[in-house]
Amino acid sequence: MTIGVIGLGLIGGSMAVDLRRRGFADRILGVENDPLHAEAALRIGLADKVVGLDECVEQSDIVVVAVPVGTAVHLVGDILDRFDAAGAADKVVIDTCSTKEEISLATRFHPARRQFVATHPMAGTEYSGPWAAMSGLFDGRACIIADHEESSPKALKAVEELYNVLNMRLIYMSSSSHDVHTAYVSHISHVTSFALALTVLDKEKDEKHIFDLASGGFSSTVRLAKSNADMWEPILIQNRDNVLKVIDTYIEKMRLFRDAIEDFDGPGIRSLIEDANKIKKIIR
Amino acid sequence: MTIGVIGLGLIGGSMAVDLRRRGFADRILGVENDPLHAEAALRIGLADKVVGLDECVEQSDIVVVAVPVGTAVHLVGDILDRFDAAGAADKVVIDTCSTKEEISLATRFHPARRQFVATHPMAGTEYSGPWAAMSGLFDGRACIIADHEESSPKALKAVEELYNVLNMRLIYMSSSSHDVHTAYVSHISHVTSFALALTVLDKEKDEKHIFDLASGGFSSTVRLAKSNADMWEPILIQNRDNVLKVIDTYIEKMRLFRDAIEDFDGPGIRSLIEDANKIKKIIR
Numbered sequence: 001m002t003i004g005v006i007g008l009g010l011i012g013g014s015m016a017v018d019l020r021r022r023g024f025a026d027r028i029l030g031v032e033n034d035p036l037h038a039e040a041a042l043r044i045g046l047a048d049k050v051v052g053l054d055e056c057v058e059q060s061d062i063v064v065v066a067v068p069v070g071t072a073v074h075l076v077g078d079i080l081d082r083f084d085a086a087g088a089a090d091k092v093v094i095d096t097c098s099t100k101e102e103i104s105l106a107t108r109f110h111p112a113r114r115q116f117v118a119t120h121p122m123a124g125t126e127y128s129g130p131w132a133a134m135s136g137l138f139d140g141r142a143c144i145i146a147d148h149e150e151s152s153p154k155a156l157k158a159v160e161e162l163y164n165v166l167n168m169r170l171i172y173m174s175s176s177s178h179d180v181h182t183a184y185v186s187h188i189s190h191v192t193s194f195a196l197a198l199t200v201l202d203k204e205k206d207e208k209h210i211f212d213l214a215s216g217g218f219s220s221t222v223r224l225a226k227s228n229a230d231m232w233e234p235i236l237i238q239n240r241d242n243v244l245k246v247i248d249t250y251i252e253k254m255r256l257f258r259d260a261i262e263d264f265d266g267p268g269i270r271s272l273i274e275d276a277n278k279i280k281k282i283i284r
Numbered sequence: 285m286t287i288g289v290i291g292l293g294l295i296g297g298s299m300a301v302d303l304r305r306r307g308f309a310d311r312i313l314g315v316e317n318d319p320l321h322a323e324a325a326l327r328i329g330l331a332d333k334v335v336g337l338d339e340c341v342e343q344s345d346i347v348v349v350a351v352p353v354g355t356a357v358h359l360v361g362d363i364l365d366r367f368d369a370a371g372a373a374d375k376v377v378i379d380t381c382s383t384k385e386e387i388s389l390a391t392r393f394h395p396a397r398r399q400f401v402a403t404h405p406m407a408g409t410e411y412s413g414p415w416a417a418m419s420g421l422f423d424g425r426a427c428i429i430a431d432h433e434e435s436s437p438k439a440l441k442a443v444e445e446l447y448n449v450l451n452m453r454l455i456y457m458s459s460s461s462h463d464v465h466t467a468y469v470s471h472i473s474h475v476t477s478f479a480l481a482l483t484v485l486d487k488e489k490d491e492k493h494i495f496d497l498a499s500g501g502f503s504s505t506v507r508l509a510k511s512n513a514d515m516w517e518p519i520l521i522q523n524r525d526n527v528l529k530v531i532d533t534y535i536e537k538m539r540l541f542r543d544a545i546e547d548f549d550g551p552g553i554r555s556l557i558e559d560a561n562k563i564k565k566i567i568r
Contacts (some may be wrong), residue, residue, distance in 0.1 A: 085484050125502070180491070181493075181494055181496075195537040198540075210465055211567075214566070215407075221505045230554075240545055253478075264568065273513040276478040
């Protein structure tokens, strides 16, 4: 099978590696706007060839759109237009974006909608670009298939096979549920890390050696602040309403801590910490 | 040398393991109020014997106080009283607490002050108790020696040797500088994790499956929320003024994100993220 991968970064590149290595893809065609990324992806061997969008869509059985969500929203529609125009009813396109509602709305009434499967493989690192691609990135992780009833059974089956090869655990839900859930268990973590980095970097302006004492705990809490703006700006805007709601709850919780600390309220602090400790049941 | 370890938990227990294994201690005497911890510490082999405070102080050359900071503040004074009463001018006591200003004030005018060295070995995990103790915990990590000019050169030298055996990188600073620095690079990370856990656990009351999608990023950001209230309640109270200042800056940064997201302000979000990304220079 020929797989077209649009965007040879962390997600697209890692998919390419394992889809080929595990025999699902005979040929990988990459599309990559950034010339340095294109060059690096070829050198690393992520794709057999870097081609234009037309050639990629024409020759691929499954097209994987692995670009930031702002671009993906338009690109999936463009690709469905091409499927439609060419009468290529067997081809399938998937996206891999971290927000699903806007892409779902944008494609909803497209005549070739059933050839599109909206997916979100929930794996990643704080790094990006073709040099961040790695084998095994998806193994054992969750992959959401959103609004699967909007896709044809045949398209769905092809995509389920692809994710089975990547050893992903498939979860089916509506795009709106997806966006609520990810606001809580992914998007807010990024915002809290960004805010933490800004807080400490501000202080570093006066206290040059502030990071000498940075502990492992600090590093793990701030790790996501290395995440890339190209990816996260559109996620935060597309999932605006859910993310705002979570940020507001989060600020309320911070205020509870703040007030208890200000009041020297030991039992209050203790009870907040003990409630937070219940996370142990969930995160091993 | 005989080392007395008061509090056979993560910090005290891990010190005991490596001080013995690396030949610094011939004998470890433990003091442990919790009978289960005492039993487990003996079974695991953290101490040769669990004894009362009197016996420990009488027989040890160096006493390590590794209990939560609220208790440590009084205990160090008690131990200095005993040194003084017994005329034991060669013995040394250290604490290992995460806040240093209050313990420094509490011991400042003690006649045996020079036998006390205030230290903060900056290592740990989110686990606690004797079963969390491990070899190598301190290797390569920073250890702060606070207000070292208040300790006698001899006491200081003994403690420097102890931490050299643990392979720690020694940093000297005043207790007040220590508390400002740790507010930024350790205490705030814990508060942000606690608040994140509370936010998501709240939502879980309505959405049972919210954690199905929890990503590696979420786990790393929320990891510190497993930290123990016995330890963190007194830290947050003792370092109240610094921690409040950091929380306020942090809430301001969250509000900048919130407002940019609310206003669909893409360039604003991007610029906040890019500023936060500067943390890359610092945290590898």
